[in-house]
Amino acid sequence: MDLTLSPDQIAFRDELRAWLAANAPAPITRGAHESLPQRFEKLRAWQRRLHDAGWAGVAWPKAYGGRGASLIEQVIFLEEMARAQAPPMANTLGLGLIGPTIIHFGNEDQKRRFLPKILSAEEIWCQGFSEPNAGSDVAAIRTEARLDGDAFIVNGHKVWNSYGWIADWCALVVRTDPSAAKHKGLTYILVDMKSPGVEVRPIRQISGESEFAELYFKDVRVPAANVLGKVNQGWEVALGTLMHERATLGASITILYRRSFDRLVELTRQIRRNGRPLSEDPLTRQKLAQAYTELEVFRLNQMRAVSRVSSTGVPGPEGSILKIFWSEFNQRFQQTAQEILGPYGMLEEGSPHSVDDGAWSYGFLRTRGNTIEAGTSEIQRNIIGHFVLGLPKSY
Amino acid sequence: MQFDLSETQQLLAKTARQFLAAECPMPEVRRILETPTAHDASLHRKMAGQGWTGIAIPEDLGGMGLGMIELAATFEQLGRALVPGAFFSTVALAAPLLATAEQLAPLCDGSQTATAAFIEAEADWNPASWQCAARDNQLTGAKMFVPDAAEAAFLLAAARGNGTLGIYRIAKDAPGLEIIPLKSIDLTRRLYEVRFHNTPAEPIVTGPAAGHAIARALDIATLALTAEMAGGMARVLEITVEYAKARKQFDTPIGKFQAVQHMCADMYLWSESSKSAVYYAAYALDKNLPEAASALSVAKLYAADAYREIGNRAIQVHGGMGFTWENDVHLYYRRAKAGETMLGDNVFHRERLAKLVVDRL
Structure with a gap:
């Protein structure tokens, strides 16, 4: 056990911390009566500043505009961003999922063409995996791509695309060999969203917002040179993406959740019930301590997973529990917050008497999606059951 | 790192x-x-x-x-x-x-065993509640839930002399020492009531140093207990997964059924998470980090819930076999339940955390 950082890592952290203190804009959050696109353009400008200062793509190769540092520095970066309450970068999926997949599976031309513009936020990315009939059973994808000369002709329907409404490019998984077994006939291909035949329709969510979209592809022509990896190797490429997601995602989550926790504690000092502040109510104290415990255990699981990936290059078994842990914790935590806030907790953005301009009522609804998005809790438990514990595949 | x-x-x-x-x-x-x-x-x-x-x-x-x-x-x-x-x-x-x-x-050198007696009738792990009296190196009072008292060559007891807490050593054969066996759920760790009737005792540490010594000792004991829990629950998970692979119903290993498989996945999540918490607590205590105390409470209350719940699921997955004496799971389950209250139950540790963390924010 050694949880200290190396002198180089400390120097990196201190330099970044100082830079963020001088440069980070005010938090760009919901509320302030701004539309999603207005907020997005602020995030894009912020990413550009980070990029100009050399902080985008910390663990990406220098040749493609990255900093060439290790995974530990990448985690430090996410932690410091969250600690400084700095807004996230705009190109979430490009930076977190698609860029690393291009680094791993892409050819030299693809790397040079796509990676620098992901880092500079010049091109925003979305991802097209899920379909109406391919949710948890993601290999049941039906969107088809038929080779026609030097291009594929794509036809189909994707759902639950984050950033679909703003994206310039889409990392799409399509069926290229309908005769092959389910997992064998898939291909991972990069699609220009401005191509003729691409249609984007927003999905209005439980929270009232539209972070997600549906994508329709009608005879969309995509150059065959845009296939990432090999034709019919798309399942391996897509899995590589998902593996990447696990390792670092939690680093910023721990700090964001900790900030929510600290804010809730602050609120318990202001809210009076039964003639005293809630912070002195034994039951409330028990609930807060329980939330703190779970938050802390998640932080430690996360640290252990990062340590494992950085020393072995392979996500350890701890990685597979992170998704279940943060999503289910977040739902329990939002319920705790509701119990503390009472009826004020349900007031929404813009309402008189709302708490933190409706952040808590939004959080309560939004977290219902946490156990569904990025692999449902049930799928995660199947993964643990089969791939970690060696139990027979249940489906 | x-x-x-x-x-x-x-x-x-x-x-x-x-x-x-x-x-x-x-x-x-x-x-x-x-x-x-x-x-x-x-x-x-x-x-x-x-x-x-x-x-x-x-x-x-x-x-x-x-x-x-x-x-x-x-x-x-x-x-x-x-x-x-x-x-x-x-x-x-x-x-x-x-x-x-x-x-x-x-x-x-292993020639003697010993034990320590802290809590009393109220079963409160807050030292302020301990009332056992020390006067002229003689103890009066009663201690509860003392593990292994009948086996120990000597006991160390927390007692109050002139109002301040100290640690006293009592030989097994000291006059006025009464050791009453309790019949408790954990068959592997016997508990006793220990009564002192003007029992001769040797002061080991008294005054302000005693408070620090007790706090440090309880930290180490808590770490050892949570580490035991982490090891025990990992073993219960193994036993259960082996069973779920071998036991067939409807011509199928029961571990193929999601209702069973997902119980095992939860057990894994709790077991690995407990391990993270325990190793971190060990690290924090080893390095004397300021957060060692809160890390120990986090580990204790998380692992206590985890071990008990893993026991619950293990018995359920084993079905009727899990309810039998011959199956080993109940022996671990009993240990889990006893460990849950030992060195402070979860209500105690949550309030301790509230003081350590919430009140300081």
Whole structure:
């Protein structure tokens, strides 16, 4: 056990911390009566500043505009961003999922063409995996791509695309060999969203917002040179993406959740019930301590997973529990917050008497999606059951 | 950065696992727990021979001079093997209260066992509640839930002299010492009521130093207990997964059914998470980090819930077999339940955390 950082890592952290203190804009959050696109353009400008200062793509190769540092520095970066309450970068999926997949599976031309513009936020990315009939059973994808000369002709329907409404490019998984077994006939291909035949329709969510979209592809022509990896190797490429997601995602989550926790504690000092502040109510104290415990255990699981990936290059078994842990914790935590806030907790953005301009009522609804998005809790438990514990595949 | 045992620590754990597999397999555990004090002196001496009795005691005091991580790694293996008897009381409860080579020597060499008596009728782990009185080096009062008291060569008891708390040593054969066995759920760790009737006692540490000594000893004991829990629950998970693979119903291994498989996945999540919490607590205590106290409470209350819930699921997955005496799961389950209240239950540790964390924000 050694949880200290190396002198180089400390120097990196201190330099970044100082830079963020001088440069980070005010938090760009919901509320302030701004539309999603207005907020997005602020995030894009912020990413550009980070990029100009050399902080985008910390663990990406220098040749493609990255900093060439290790995974530990990448985690430090996410932690410091969250600690400084700095807004996230705009190109979430490009930076977190698609860029690393291009680094791993892409050819030299693809790397040079796509990676620098992901880092500079010049091109925003979305991802097209899920379909109406391919949710948890993601290999049941039906969107088809038929080779026609030097291009594929794509036809189909994707759902639950984050950033679909703003994206310039889409990392799409399509069926290229309908005769092959389910997992064998898939291909991972990069699609220009401005191509003729691409249609984007927003999905209005439980929270009232539209972070997600549906994508329709009608005879969309995509150059065959845009296939990432090999034709019919798309399942391996897509899995590589998902593996990447696990390792670092939690680093910023721990700090964001900790900030929510600290804010809730602050609120318990202001809210009076039964003639005293809630912070002195034994039951409330028990609930807060329980939330703190779970938050802390998640932080430690996360640290252990990062340590494992950085020393072995392979996500350890701890990685597979992170998704279940943060999503289910977040739902329990939002319920705790509701119990503390009472009826004020349900007031929404813009309402008189709302708490933190409706952040808590939004959080309560939004977290219902946490156990569904990025692999449902049930799928995660199947993964643990089969791939970690060696139990027979249940489906 | 390395969030795991080092190679040397892993070797220590592996050696301990092999030793216990040979010296204390489950049939041996079952034999020992049928004895009056659930203790085997020969096994205890063999464990002392491995150096475990003095694992975190400095070399100049007769120990191995290793740290809290090695202590946790060892107790993890002891918990996994469900080792019965007074080893925990001696090494995790009594030894951390002692400070001289002379006091520690008989514990390190395995010739004696010992225990420590803290809580009283209220079963409150807050030292302010302890009322047992020390006057002219004689104790009066009663201690509750004292582990292994009938086996211990001597007891260390927290008592109040002139209003301040101290630690006193009471020999097994001291006059006015009454040891009353309780019949409790954990068959591997016997509990007793201990009564003092003007019982002669030797002060070990008194005054302001006593408070620090008690706090430090309880920290070490809590770490050892949570490490035992982590080892025990990992073993229960293994036993359960083996069963779910082997047991067939509807011509299918029951582990193929999601209702069963997802219970196992939850058990895995709790088990691995407990391990993260325990290793971090060990690290924080070893390095004397300011957050060591909160890390221990986090580990204790998380692992206590985890071990009990893993036991619940394990019995459910085993079906009728899990409800039988011959199946080993209930032996671990009993240990889990007893550990949940030992050294402070979850309500106690949550309030402790609230003071350590919430009140300071």
